[in-house]
Amino acid sequence: MAFHLKGIKTPHRKGTKGVPVVHIDTPKTVTIPMSMHIGKPAVPTVKVGDIVKVGTKIGEAEGFISSPVYSSVSGKVVKLTNYLLANGANTTAVVIESDGEMLADENIVPPVVNSREDLVNAVKNAGIVGLGGAGFPVNVKIDVDPQRIDYVVVNGAECEPYVTSDTATMLNRTDDIKVALNALNKYLGVNKVIIGIEKNNKLAAESMINMASTIKEFSVQVKILPNLYPQGGEKVLVYHTTGRKILEGKLPIDVGCVVLNCTSLAAIGSYLQTGMPLVEKCVTVEGGCVTNPQNVIAPIGTSFKDMFDFCGGLKCEPAKLIYGGPMMGITVENMETPIIKNTNAILALSNKEAKLPKTTACIRCGTCVNTCPFSLSPLDIADAYEKKDADALKELSVMSCMECGCCSFNCPANRPLVQINKLSKKFLNDQAKKEASK
Amino acid sequence: MxxxxxxxxxxxxxxTTKIMGDVIISLLPATVAGTMIFGWRTLLVVATCIISSVVFEALFNLIVKKDQTISDLSAVVTGLLLALNLSVNIPLWQCAVGSLFAIVIVKCVFGGIGKNLVNPAITARVFMLIAFSTLATPAFPVGTVDATASATPLTADVLPSMFDLFIGKHGGAIGETSVLALIIGGVYLLIRRVISWHIPATFIGVVFIFSLFVEGFNVDTALSLTMSGGLFIGAIFMATDYTTSPPTPLGKIIFGVGCGLLTGVIRYFGTYPDGVSFAILFMNILxxxxxxxxxxxxxxxxxxx
Incomplete structure (x- = not known):
């Protein structure tokens, strides 16, 4: 590629890449929140004492942007509890005690898909949300006028350090991905697919190139991306695969693209073949405190503790427990936290890994300005936020910040730049609400 | 938990500490060269500037009850840079006054590291140039009697040889004469990615081109003039100061070109022999x-x- 957006070199630490994926022993209980997606939480359809099986619906989608929730084990509902999500919101969670049998619900049959509407419904019923991390319901993404779709861009860029679960998908679930792509071609008329994979992920690229070579009916291309974080950012990925720019406040579909994570695609393919909704997830269990780091397939709702115990336990007191990668992941405070639909990794970072330098005064070195993929000026944003200058913040396009963390990662003064950008966005949103209510 | x-x-x-540490390392060749050229008193000047800079910053922080910042090593860098810009026979009390000016007036009063509007070492040098006469009578290398080697190139009628200019055997401030030592330090900073090429290359390049034009396209003379005075130390170590130069490559290029043009103009049309300090100071403000x-x-x- 002649030209690409800026980015940074992060450590890789992808020791789990290519290591065989294992299934976890059935956990004793699972805690399944009703909100594992962007949009309205699902409404519980079970009560305490109900017997459920793998794939039994326990939460109904509520409204257009929402997603249904299914039991990931067979057993008995023991509790409906208030649950504090990692993002700070409260929702209901269904706690299910497993009978250890993992019996599948008898009503599960492959869906009948004969039209675009059927496909959108199938994806909705499968409970599939953006599995790269954002958790946006996938059925909403593909429920657009097929004329508007020029490209389906498959996100195979696993740019976060440690995380290799998408790579595991691309290596082990090529058939599922192929079934999904064929369905998108047949019912949505998609005839151009670009799979973006970083240059250093040769294993995944080979696997996807082989898969692509078996598809003759439409174009499936593997685009090799630079070895720079963050290739997986939606706007970065679309630009690097198609050359199209998604401007502030716009979505991929505005430039004719639908971006789907490779694991979301595999989930679609799997559902079309079996009818089993999204009830389990391949999760990278990593970090300096984990005894045997590996990719583990586990029922949704399995706790961090069960995941770590399965991987030989923790060999040191973790400095941080993280949902996702270390660049954009969310810290959680306790080991009972469950893995959810869009969890691609859980990390237990040691003190050494999570060590951050002392925050000191900004020396205006310009590193943040020169590493931001979108050419934002974090140091100016920080000045504007300190003055609470809404106009300046808008002018500086802080709303475009994808919070990738390039600025903070290399800041020699370890300024909380991402945090300031997040606060700035919230400040602007609050201002807008105030304006609206006037 | x-x-x-x-x-x-x-x-x-x-x-910040690591970056400042790299800058200190990159200035060691020039310090060693200065000691070899101008004798042991060099180290006395260097030590006085560094120690007084650090002490003044520590005292200022104590008095205004700010968190102590001397561990970021920026005061050491300021002191060292200031010393390298002074004449070897400067009275030591003047070194201390210069450090006080650089650290307290230029940096701390404006809010400390990252908040100063102009480069502390450069501004202190300009202040001393105006306040004390010592700087105007430059030192000569030890053991030299020959007039061409002892005069500063920008004031001499006959220029020192190209080789002497390159290794630094001629009159001037302690750390500015050895182009070789300064380039070694500059390459180190480039490799360590502390600085980028934009400012030094455009600054030095523009002065060279300016000299070419003024000297009727005599390449030898233009090269000699480029290697004279405080150009290399200024372009590599002072103009690249983060806080007082633009962050983007384009900004750096404009900054470097501006520094080069102003240096040329002051050298040829001004009353001071060298214009590097004034040029950088002016561009700091811009x-x-x-x-x-x-x-x-x-x-x-x-x-x-």
């Missing part, structure tokens, strides 16, 4: 404007880079 925090949860490990002119267009607003 694991802690909660906003992402990112890992860091590259870069720090930096906020250059920053505004060279803001990159944000990608999500249609910008490319």
């Amino acid at each position: 694991s802690s909660l925090s906003v992402s990112p949860h890992i860091h590259s490990g870069r720090s 930096t906020p404007y250059i920053c505004n002119w060279t803001k990159r267009k944000v990608f999500t607003k249609g910008g490319k880079k």
Whole structure:
């Protein structure tokens, strides 16, 4: 590629890449929140004492942007509890005690898909949300006028350090991905697919190139991306695969693209073949405190503790427990936290890994300005936020910040730049609400 | 108990202290060269400037009850740079006054590291140039009697040989004469990615081209003039100061070209023999404007880079 957006070199630490994926022993209980997606939480359809099986619906989608929730084990509902999500919101969670049998619900049959509407419904019923991390319901993404779709861009860029679960998908679930792509071609008329994979992920690229070579009916291309974080950012990925720019406040579909994570695609393919909704997830269990780091397939709702115990336990007191990668992941405070639909990794970072330098005064070195993929000026944003200058913040396009963390990662003064950008966005949103209510 | 925090949860490990440490390392060749050329008193001047800079910063922080900042090593850098810009026979009390001016007046009063509007060492040098006469009578290398080697090139009728200019065997401030030592330090800073090529290359390049024009395209004379005075130390170590120069490549190029042009103009048309310090100081003041002119267009607003 002649030209690409800026980015940074992060450590890789992808020791789990290519290591065989294992299934976890059935956990004793699972805690399944009703909100594992962007949009309205699902409404519980079970009560305490109900017997459920793998794939039994326990939460109904509520409204257009929402997603249904299914039991990931067979057993008995023991509790409906208030649950504090990692993002700070409260929702209901269904706690299910497993009978250890993992019996599948008898009503599960492959869906009948004969039209675009059927496909959108199938994806909705499968409970599939953006599995790269954002958790946006996938059925909403593909429920657009097929004329508007020029490209389906498959996100195979696993740019976060440690995380290799998408790579595991691309290596082990090529058939599922192929079934999904064929369905998108047949019912949505998609005839151009670009799979973006970083240059250093040769294993995944080979696997996807082989898969692509078996598809003759439409174009499936593997685009090799630079070895720079963050290739997986939606706007970065679309630009690097198609050359199209998604401007502030716009979505991929505005430039004719639908971006789907490779694991979301595999989930679609799997559902079309079996009818089993999204009830389990391949999760990278990593970090300096984990005894045997590996990719583990586990029922949704399995706790961090069960995941770590399965991987030989923790060999040191973790400095941080993280949902996702270390660049954009969310810290959680306790080991009972469950893995959810869009969890691609859980990390237990040691003190050494999570060590951050002392925050000191900004020396205006310009590193943040020169590493931001979108050419934002974090140091100016920080000045504007300190003055609470809404106009300046808008002018500086802080709303475009994808919070990738390039600025903070290399800041020699370890300024909380991402945090300031997040606060700035919230400040602007609050201002807008105030304006609206006037 | 694991802690909660906003992402990112890992860091590259870069720090202000490490960057300043690199700058100190990069100035060692020039310090050694200065000692060899001008004798042991060099070290006395260097030590006085560094120690007084650090002490003044520590005292200022104590008096105004700010967190202590001397561990970031920036005061050491300021002291060292100031010393290298002084004449070897300067009275030591003047070194201390210069350090006081650089650290307290130029830096601390404006809010400390990152908040100063102009480069502390440069501004202190200009202040001393005006306040004390010692700087105007430059030192000569030890053991030289020959007039061409002892005069500063910019005031001499006959220029020192190209080789003497390159290794630094001629009159001038302690750390400015050895182009070789300064280039070694500059290459180190480039390799360590502490600085980028934009400012030094454009600054030095423009002075060379300016000299070419003024000297009727005599390449030898133009080269000699380029290697004279405080150009290399200024272009590599002072003009590249983060706080007082623009962050973007385009901004740096404008800054470097501006420094070069002003240096040329002052050298040839001004009353002072060298214009490097004044040029950098003037461009420091223009930096906020250059920053505004060279803001990159944000990608999500249609910008490319």
